[in-house]
Amino acid sequence: MIKKLSIIIVCILFLFIVGCTHSNAANSKEFTPSDTDIVSRLFDDIKNESRLKEFIQNTEAGQKDSIRVVTYTKEGAPILTNITFDGDNLEVSSDSTRDDYGSKEMKKFKCKEILAEGKKYSMISCDGYEVPYHLAEDNK
Template sequence: MGNLKKVLLIGFALLAAGCQSSAEDPGNPDANDDDSSGRDRIFNRHGEIENLDRFERFLSYVDQGQEDAIRIVNYTTEGDPIYQDLTFNGEMIQYVYDSSKDDYGSGEVMELTCTSIEKVEQADFTDYVLAECDSDMNPLILSIGK
């Protein structure tokens, strides 16, 4: 009976260790978000947006000329994250688009500086687009369904 207890104890320990490591599983993109800047994150999972109030607070800070920074994490169909970092210094918005974690995408990292965010009302959703950027691009940063 002593050997059976040891086998069960070892089996239980292995099972517990396996369950604990699943929190850092590559299949869990939230656990692997490598943002070490401490900026607040908004998650967009195919139109289901988590932490939307934080995005609205960022917009308010931009309107007031108050410094702020956020990260928007958009997930692909396969579950890969695409990051959009927005840093407002009181005058300009530094925008970094990072698709390097997208296994099926271009893997590009693009940076722009813009002066404002435009709210564009559509029939079924509201788009937020960066405006007055230092390139010809005006990237869509978030689309919110009504």
């Protein structure tokens, strides 16, 4: 009887431990940016910043273009921002589904231009945003 009770208690404890572990399917696979992505991490350089500057020049010249910016939260979760310039507006798709502490949603909106202030890049005049939408910043 005691042996059966011990086995039941061990099984219940095992199920409790397994049930209480945090598992997030979106974060279960490590995200790896592509070689062409603009990557901005806290306390680091902006990777492919020259591509970001080229994209800004193309928008100023009215040339169609697109990029993906990957920023990381302080916890290390990637936020993916795809930006397409259609010749008039910047069409933005922001994906924060991998961020455990964020809104975990995908948003689509339009902006008028990208503002570069030194090594800080933001989009301004965006639908639904009163403040500039932060893109990347060199924090080194």
